[in-house]
Amino acid sequence: MVVLDGGGDRPVPEFGEKTPLEAAYTPNLDALAGMGINGLLHPIATGIRTGSDTAHLSLFGYDPYEVYTGRGPFEAAGAGVMGKKGDVAFRCNFATVNEEGEITDRRAGRIRSGTDMLASALNGMEYNGIMMTVKEGTEHRAILLLHGDGLSAAVSDVDPHKARTHFLRCEPLDDSPEARRTAEAVNYFVEESWHILRNHEVNLMRERDGLPPANILLPRGGGVFPDIEEFGRKYGLRAAAITGVTLITGIVRLLGMNVIDVEGATGGIDSNFSAKLTAAVSALEKNHFVFVNLKAPDIAGHDGDAALKKEIFERIDAAFTVILGAMAERDDIILAVTSDHSTPVSVMDHSGDPVPLLIAGHGVRPDDVAEFGERAAMNGGLGHMNGRDLMPELLNLSGRAEKFGA
Amino acid sequence: MVVLDGGGDRPVPEFGEKTPLEAAYTPNLDALAGMGINGLLHPIATGIRTGSDTAHLSLFGYDPYEVYTGRGPFEAAGAGVMGKKGDVAFRCNFATVNEEGEITDRRAGRIRSGTDMLASALNGMEYNGIMMTVKEGTEHRAILLLHGDGLSAAVSDVDPHKARTHFLRCEPLDDSPEARRTAEAVNYFVEESWHILRNHEVNLMRERDGLPPANILLPRGGGVFPDIEEFGRKYGLRAAAITGVTLITGIVRLLGMNVIDVEGATGGIDSNFSAKLTAAVSALEKNHFVFVNLKAPDIAGHDGDAALKKEIFERIDAAFTVILGAMAERDDIILAVTSDHSTPVSVMDHSGDPVPLLIAGHGVRPDDVAEFGERAAMNGGLGHMNGRDLMPELLNLSGRAEKFGA
Numbered sequence: 001m002v003v004l005d006g007g008g009d010r011p012v013p014e015f016g017e018k019t020p021l022e023a024a025y026t027p028n029l030d031a032l033a034g035m036g037i038n039g040l041l042h043p044i045a046t047g048i049r050t051g052s053d054t055a056h057l058s059l060f061g062y063d064p065y066e067v068y069t070g071r072g073p074f075e076a077a078g079a080g081v082m083g084k085k086g087d088v089a090f091r092c093n094f095a096t097v098n099e100e101g102e103i104t105d106r107r108a109g110r111i112r113s114g115t116d117m118l119a120s121a122l123n124g125m126e127y128n129g130i131m132m133t134v135k136e137g138t139e140h141r142a143i144l145l146l147h148g149d150g151l152s153a154a155v156s157d158v159d160p161h162k163a164r165t166h167f168l169r170c171e172p173l174d175d176s177p178e179a180r181r182t183a184e185a186v187n188y189f190v191e192e193s194w195h196i197l198r199n200h201e202v203n204l205m206r207e208r209d210g211l212p213p214a215n216i217l218l219p220r221g222g223g224v225f226p227d228i229e230e231f232g233r234k235y236g237l238r239a240a241a242i243t244g245v246t247l248i249t250g251i252v253r254l255l256g257m258n259v260i261d262v263e264g265a266t267g268g269i270d271s272n273f274s275a276k277l278t279a280a281v282s283a284l285e286k287n288h289f290v291f292v293n294l295k296a297p298d299i300a301g302h303d304g305d306a307a308l309k310k311e312i313f314e315r316i317d318a319a320f321t322v323i324l325g326a327m328a329e330r331d332d333i334i335l336a337v338t339s340d341h342s343t344p345v346s347v348m349d350h351s352g353d354p355v356p357l358l359i360a361g362h363g364v365r366p367d368d369v370a371e372f373g374e375r376a377a378m379n380g381g382l383g384h385m386n387g388r389d390l391m392p393e394l395l396n397l398s399g400r401a402e403k404f405g406a
Numbered sequence: 407m408v409v410l411d412g413g414g415d416r417p418v419p420e421f422g423e424k425t426p427l428e429a430a431y432t433p434n435l436d437a438l439a440g441m442g443i444n445g446l447l448h449p450i451a452t453g454i455r456t457g458s459d460t461a462h463l464s465l466f467g468y469d470p471y472e473v474y475t476g477r478g479p480f481e482a483a484g485a486g487v488m489g490k491k492g493d494v495a496f497r498c499n500f501a502t503v504n505e506e507g508e509i510t511d512r513r514a515g516r517i518r519s520g521t522d523m524l525a526s527a528l529n530g531m532e533y534n535g536i537m538m539t540v541k542e543g544t545e546h547r548a549i550l551l552l553h554g555d556g557l558s559a560a561v562s563d564v565d566p567h568k569a570r571t572h573f574l575r576c577e578p579l580d581d582s583p584e585a586r587r588t589a590e591a592v593n594y595f596v597e598e599s600w601h602i603l604r605n606h607e608v609n610l611m612r613e614r615d616g617l618p619p620a621n622i623l624l625p626r627g628g629g630v631f632p633d634i635e636e637f638g639r640k641y642g643l644r645a646a647a648i649t650g651v652t653l654i655t656g657i658v659r660l661l662g663m664n665v666i667d668v669e670g671a672t673g674g675i676d677s678n679f680s681a682k683l684t685a686a687v688s689a690l691e692k693n694h695f696v697f698v699n700l701k702a703p704d705i706a707g708h709d710g711d712a713a714l715k716k717e718i719f720e721r722i723d724a725a726f727t728v729i730l731g732a733m734a735e736r737d738d739i740i741l742a743v744t745s746d747h748s749t750p751v752s753v754m755d756h757s758g759d760p761v762p763l764l765i766a767g768h769g770v771r772p773d774d775v776a777e778f779g780e781r782a783a784m785n786g787g788l789g790h791m792n793g794r795d796l797m798p799e800l801l802n803l804s805g806r807a808e809k810f811g812a
Contacts, residue, residue, distance in 0.1 A: 363416045363752065365425070365759065367784050381784035385452060392453025396758030403756055404450065405457020405470065406477045406653060 001291045001336045001394070002277070002323075003059065004316065005052060005245070006298025008342025008355035008374060012306045020297075020306050020345065021356070022373040024313035028320035029358070029372035032337065036360030038369040039382025041338050041390065042352075049352040052298070055340035056251050058387035060231055060291075070153065070223025071247070076143045078250025081135045083225035088151045088182060090219035092134075092142040093159055094118065095167070096212035097194065103163045107140040108214035114202035115142065118214055121196050127188045128181065134217070137246065144219050146185060151224070152178035158190050159218035167218055186219055193217040230256035231289075235395060240283045242276050243267070243293040252291065269296045269312060273319035281326045284333065288400070293340075301343025309345055327361065334361035334398045336390060337372070357382060357390070363397055407697045407742045407800070408683070408729075409465065410722065411458060411651070412704025414748030414761035414780060418712045426703075426712050426751065427762070428779040430719035434726035435764070435778035438743065442766030444775040445788025447744050447796065448758075455758040458704070461746035462657050464793030466637055466697075476559065476629030477653070482549045484656030487541045489631035494557045494588060496625035498540075498548040499565055500524065501573070502618035503600065509569045513546040514620035520608035521548065524620055527602055533594045534587065540623070543652070550625050552591055557630070558584035564596050565624035573624055592625055599623040636662035637695075641801060646689045648682050649673070649699040658697065675702045675718060679725035687732045690739065694806070699746075707749025715751055733767065740767035740804045742796060743778070763788060763796070769803055 007021060015023035042048070043055035044064060053074050054064035076082075076089035083089055094115055096105040115136035122134040130148035137143060154173040160166075170186035172179030194216045197203060203213035231239050233256070241252035242260050244267025253259060262279045264272030276292055283290045294316055300309035327333050339355035356377035358369075367381030385393070395401040413427060421429035448454070449461035450470060459480050460470035482488075482495035489495055500521060502511040521542035528540040536554035543549060560579040566572075576592035578585030600622045603609060609619035637645050639662070647658035648666050650673025659665060668685045670678030682698055689696045700722055706715035733739050745761035762783035764775075773787030791799070801807040 363750070365417060365780055366423075367781070379785075381446075381781070383446070383784075383790040389452035392451070392758065394453070396453040396455055399753065401453065401455040401758050403455045403457055405460030405474060 001059070001289070001338075002280070003056070003291070003293045004297050004313075004337065004339045005293055005295045006301045006341060006343030006350065007339030008344070008351075008353050009301065009309065010342070010344040010346055010351070010353065012345060014306060015310070019374050020300075020309035021313050022375060024310045024317065026313055026317035026372060028317045028324055029337065030370060031324065032320070032335065032360045033358045033372040033376065034370040035366060036335070036358045037364050037367050037382050038356065038358050038372075038377045038380030040354040040374075040377050040380070040384050041357040041387060042354045042384065043339075043341050043387040045386055046354075047352040049350055050341045051350065052245070052340050053247055053251060055387060056248060056293075059338070059340065059390055060255060061234065061388055061391035062228065063388065067226045067228050069226045070221060072153070072221050072223035073225045074247055074250035074254065075137070076145055076250065077253040078246035078248070079135050079137050079143045081133055081143045081145050082253065083145050083147060085225055085227045086151060087225045088146045088153050088222050089225065090144040090186075090222045092144050092217045092219045094140045094142060094214035095159070095216050095218050096214065097167060097216050101166045101194075103160065103165060103167055105212045106159070106163050109212040111140050111214045114206075115140070115214065117202050118197060118200060121200055122193050122217060125189065125192060127185045130185045132185070132189055140214070142217060144189065144217065146182065150178045150181055152176055152182050153222040153224045154179040155183045155186060155222055157220035158186060159220040161220070167216065170219070182222075190216065190219070226254075228254055232256055235289070235391065236400070237288040238286070239289040239291065240287040241291040242279055242283070243291075244271055245293060245295050248293045257291065258287065267295045269299050269308065271296055273316050274322065277319045278322050281322055284326075297339070298343045301345055302348055304345045304348040306345040331362040334359065334364070334394055336394055338390070354384065357385065359393065359397065361397060407465070407695070408686070409462070409697070409699045410703050410719075410743065410745045411699055411701045412707045412747060412749030412756065413745030414750070414759050415707065415715070416748070416750040416752055416757070416759065418751060420712060421716070425780050426706075426715035427719050428781060430716045430723065432719055432723035432778060434723045434730055435743065436776060437730065438726070438741065438766045439764045439778040439782065440776040441772060442741075442764045443770050443773050443788050444762065444764050444778075444783045444786030446760040446780075446783050446786070446790050447763040447793060448760045448790065449745075449747050449793040451792055453758045455756055456747045457756065458651070458746050459653055459657060461793060462654060462699075465744070465746065465796055466661060467640065467794055467797035468634065469794065473632045473634050475632045476627060478559070478627050478629030479631045480653055480656035480660065481543070482551055482656065483659040484652035484654070485541050485543045485549045487539055487549045487551050488659065489551050489553060491631055491633045492557060493631045494552045494559050494628050495631065496550040496592075496628045498550050498623045498625045500546045500548060500620035501565070501622050501624050502620065503573060503622050507572045507600075509566065509571060509573055511618045512565070512569050515618040517546050517612075517617075517620045520612075521546070521620065523608050524603055524606060527606055528599050528623060531595060531598060533591045536591045538591075538595055546620070548623060550595065550623065552588065556584045556587055558582055558588050559628040559630045560585040561589045561592060561628055563626035564592060565626040567626070573622065576625070596622065596625070632660075634660055638662055641695070641797065642806070643694040644692070645695040645697065646693040647697040648685055648689070649697075650677055651699060651701050654699045663697065664693065673701045675705050675714070677702055679722050680728065683725045684728050687728055690732075703745070704749045707751055708754055710751045710754040712751040737768040740765065740770070740800055742800055744796070760790065763791065765799065765803065767803060
C-alpha cells in the first residue's frame, strides 16, 4: 500500500483545469492504472475533511471515531515513547519564561541542540505513583508521558499557545478524580521542569551565547493511549512500514508494524522516493504487508505550489519503475496506490475531496481506466469506496480473507 | 430474484482474460441486461468473503452479523427440523466406533441407507426437561435438535473431526449454567446413541455384510435458532422459494417462505434449470416474491473447471427464455439476477469479489449496459450496491415500498 500523502487536488487554472496529478507525466502510474482496477476513495467518508492520522487509521481498517484519542499518543509513539493503554501523552514545547513565569518565547528560539540533555534531566520523575517519561522531539518539541493508574486526558493545556502571558495551570475538565489527579501531576511536573531547567548547564551556555534559554516544558493536547488491536493480529499478517513522518511513524508503531528506516527517506520534498519503494519491494520478502507513505505531495499542497506538486508526482512516478519491475517478476503482489486526503494547492490545507485509488495484481478484474488521476478514477470499476473498505478488498484479492459463513 | 450461486469470477487466461460468464454465449441474459439497469453487488460488503448462507441472508435484507448463529440451525431447517427461538441444533455424523469408543470411521462407510431407521430409534429422547429430535440427512449426516429452557450453543464438538481417536466429551465453553446444562444433555445423548445403535438391527445387518456399523451419532457445530422476523411479515409479501441445496432450503424455511419442490431440481450441475425457472414463473400466480437458487456455477467454480462453468451459464441462459417470455406477456414482473458470491475457478473457493446484478422490468431506468457480466456491470446505472440494499430496491420498483415521511 503506497500512500501519496495529500495527493488529491482540485482543478488548477494554469494546468488547463487539470489537477497536478493529471497534469504530471506519470507513465508508470498510468500503466498500473491500466493493468488494474480504479476508483475514488473517501478516506473516512464522503466529504469528511481528514487529518493524516485519522485517514491512515481508516486506510488500515480501523474506525478513527473509535480509536483516535487525539494526536498526543501518536506523536509520542512516533518519537519512540510507547505508552500502555490508559497512559496519557502530551505534546510539549520547550519554551522561555522570565522570572515572573511570563512566556517570552514559546519555542525557546526554535532550539536545535541540547534538548536531549534537557529531556534527560526531566525524565523519570514520579509524583503520587505516576511515572513521568520525557523525550525530546525535533527542534523545540518534546513528549511527556504519564504512566500509572487512574489517569485522564480531560485536562487543560499548560501552553497558552501565545507569548507575553503567564503559562497556565493545568485544570481538570470534568469532575472525575482521575482528571484532578492528572492535572495535579502535570502542574507538579511543569513547576519541577522550570526549577530544573533554569539552572541546567545547557541553558546557562545558551544565556552566555545570548540565546533564549529552554527553561520550561509546556504540555498540551493530552490524549489517552488507545486500546488498539495490533494490525498484524487483526489481519493475521506480518506488516512493515516505511515513512518519514513522525506522526505516521507513531501510528504504525502503535499498530505494531515493523518500522523500516530507509537512508534518504526524509519525509520532505527531497526524500528519496526510489530508495523507499526499493526498500518496500525488498521488505515483501519478510512481510505479508508493506506500507509506504510519501509525504512530499502534501507539503507542496500546503505550500500552494502547483508546479512543485506536479514535479513531485513526476519524480514519484519515475520511482515506481521498481514496483513495475517486481510485479513483472512475481505474480503474488497486490498493489494499492492511493492518498490519505486531498491537499489542494488552492486550499493550502486538507480538503474532503476523494482521492484516486488503483489496485493492481494477479486476479484483479481490470477496468477501462488507463490513467492515474482524479477524473479518470471516476470511471473506474471500484466506483466509490470508503477508506475502511480498502483492507478487506486487499485481503480478498491476496487470498487472505476469512470466509464468513458456509 | 434468481441467484446464480457462486456466479462471479476472475479473468481466465484461456478465455482471453474474460470471466466464464463473460466468455459464455448468453443472449437472453444480455437482452435482460440491455432492457434493465445493472451494477456490481457486494453480497455483504466490499471485500467480505461470504458463505452462501450469510450472503443469502443479506440478499433477503437481513443483517447476517445479527441473525447468523452458525450453520447448525440452517442445516436443521433444511433437513426439515424446525426449531424455535433458543433451541440448539447440531450437525451430526453417523460414525463407527470400536468397543473402546475409538472412532474407526467418521462417516460409517458413508452409509447410504437405513439412517432413517437409526434416526427414528434415537428420536424423542428426553433428558432433564430437554426434548431431543433426531433426523437423518443425506448419506452419513443427521441433525440433533435440543428443545427446552436454558440452553446454550457455547459447547464443544463431540466429533473430533478425525478418526483413530476416542470421541470427545461435550464441554461447556463458558461458565454459564446453560452451557453446562446443554453439554450434559449432549453427553447423555451421545452415550445413549452408542448404547441404542450398537444393537440396532440395521447395524447388525451391516456387520453381517462386512460394512462398518453406524453405531454412534457425533454432534458438532451447535448453533442457537435465531429470532428472525419472517420474510413475508417483514415485507408484507407472500414469498416462495425454489432451491435444490439443503443449506439454502434451510434459510428460506427459517424465513417462512413457501418451499416449492421442482421435479429434476437437484442442486447439482445436472439440475433442470428450465424446470426451475418455469416453476418460478408459475409461482408468481400465487406469490408476490419468488426466489430461485441455481447452484451449478458454484460447483464448477469449486471444481476449478472454467469450461464447465461457461457451459453451465450457457445452459442457464437458454432456460431464461421462459422468463423473457413471461416478461413480454405481463408488465408487472420485476426481475433481479445476481449471485451470492464469486467462486473463481482460479481460487476454487468463494472470494470477496463483487458480482454482477441486473434488474429489469417495467419502470426500470435502463442504462447503457448491453451484456450480463462482471466488467459490463462496472459501467451500470446501479453502481456498487451492498446485498442488503437489493430488497428495498425491488420493493421500490415493484410499487411495494412504504413511504417514509410525508
